[in-house]
Amino acid sequence: MSTSTERNPCLACGACCAHFRVSFYWSEASAKGLPESLTEQINPFFACMAGTNDPVAPRCVALGGTVGAQVACTVYEQRPEACKEVEAGDDKCNRARARHGLPPLAPSAA
Template sequence: MPDALHPCLTCGACCASFRVDFAVQEMQDMGGTVPGGLAVEVTDTTCRMRGTDHVPARCAALTGTVGVKAACGIYEWRPSPCREFEAGDHACNRARVRHGLPALADGLIF
């Protein structure tokens, strides 16, 4: 798909569907990459991206409109659960359907 836009650049459904917890060591002030202020401490060992435990969920780092044009405002510095999320897998398609978007093919590679 050389000329096609990556579906994640118009989606953002995952960022507006799931709670995102990660190790405190991923925070910038602990030597990681996630900017301070975008996460809250849950326990001594766990942080959560702001907004992901709200109803409806929406990560504080998500910019744009879900399903139209969306992007992660901290893409290069996002936490490990976001890095591990795969376009087209079961969780992705659950999030897409939740937001009225069509499912993607499993295992998309761009």
């Protein structure tokens, strides 16, 4: 019997949410129903998830839990498309994992 983290290693990671700036066209936030308090304006055209624009220690405010242990996105259903770009085991995933001292994952077969 497998656990949920074996099916979805992202539930025990979250490194990408604490490494990359999650930016998107400003109107996507309202279209997805994201609370304005969870976004930051970058320029007149783009916004990002609050906390991810920090150059030293980025971390999405919607990420709950401890990176590398157990995490969850508190706005998973409303998350921007940019959040869906990183896939478990791809280059972006493994760069984020390395920054947090986590071993690389093999690319997913999906």
